[in-house]
Amino acid sequence: MPFNLEKFKTAYQKWVSESLPEYEAGRMTEIVKRYPFVVSDDIPWTPYRGRPSEQTFALVTSGGLFLKDSQPAFDDVSIHGDPSFRVIPKSVSQKDIGIAHAHYDHSLAEQDIDIIFPIHRLNELAEEKIIGKVADSNYSFSYVNDVATLVTETIPEYISRIKADGVDVVLLMPV
Amino acid sequence: MTEAAGIPTISMGNMADRMAHIKPPRALLVKFARGSMFGEPGNVARQRRILLDALDALKTMTEPGTIRELPYRWKQPDPA
Numbered sequence: 697m698p699f700n701l702e703k704f705k706t707a708y709q710k711w712v713s714e715s716l717p718e719y720e721a722g723r724m725t726e727i728v729k730r731y732p733f734v735v736s737d738d739i740p741w742t743p744y745r746g747r748p749s750e751q752t753f754a755l756v757t758s759g760g761l762f763l764k765d766s767q768p769a770f771d772d773v774s775i776h777g778d779p780s781f782r783v784i785p786k787s788v789s790q791k792d793i794g795i796a797h798a799h800y801d802h803s804l805a806e807q808d809i810d811i812i813f814p815i816h817r818l819n820e821l822a823e824e825k826i827i828g829k830v831a832d833s834n835y836s837f838s839y840v841n842d843v844a845t846l847v848t849e850t851i852p853e854y855i856s857r858i859k860a861d862g863v864d865v866v867l868l869m870p871v
Numbered sequence: 872m873t874e875a876a877g878i879p880t881i882s883m884g885n886m887a888d889r890m891a892h893i894k895p896p897r898a899l900l901v902k903f904a905r906g907s908m909f910g911e912p913g914n915v916a917r918q919r920r921i922l923l924d925a926l927d928a929l930k931t932m933t934e935p936g937t938i939r940e941l942p943y944r945w946k947q948p949d950p951a
Contacts, residue, residue, distance in 0.1 A: 740896060847872065868881065
């Protein structure tokens with residue numbers, strides 16, 4: 697584990713109990729300042745090798761994207777956020793995508809999802825053979841404060857999936 | 872954690888102070904607001920260009936923690 701999980705959990709529980717009234721009142725500025733942010737001392741690093749034209753690329757966003765007709769929306773009410781992810785297929789259309797994230801303005805992305813999740817541009821690069829292929833499964837996370845669940849459950853599941861899919865490079869698109 | 876699992880990443884960002892704190896392994900910094908990391912809606916050429924910049928960064932960044940600032944601005948033509 698890249699950080700002290702037990703120490704985080706203790707600090708996080710204290711933050712939740714102290715911050716809940718302000719969170720529920722929508723007063724985010726102060727509670728964000730108090731949040732026990734987890735910062736790694738080291739920068740994890742895997743050297744890049746090979747050629748994009750022979751490799752598989754996946755997109756990962758924190759934008760709260762989900763498929764309106766087949767997937768549940770993220771919980772955008774809880775102070776814990778929602779530590780789960782949704783699989784977004786590379787064939788997705790703009791009209792299929794919903795956005796559940798209460799902490800950024802997604803009105804423009806609802807017009808053009810590629811300004812936060814450029815899946816259609818990436819597909820075009822694959823058609824032009826600039827990259828090898830786009831992974832069939834791409835991933836969206838949403839707003840999360842419960843980092844403990846994220847790092848112990850959700851992220852390991854996501855990593856085992858992208859490895860099984862043969863993903864060579866991940867493009868990280870935070871919002 | 873993706874990098875620690877052996878898969879290289881390139882990250883986008885729009886807040887230099889936050890990126891200095893998070894320390895992504897390789898990153899591109901843009902001047903666009905939250906919620907529109909690739910600029911104004913419908914600017915297909917801009918979106919493509921930033922992805923090509925990401926591929927270039929992947930191939931050329933050799934130091935962990937490198938952040939490259941991109942020059943693009945909202946609704947202005949891209950520099951040559």
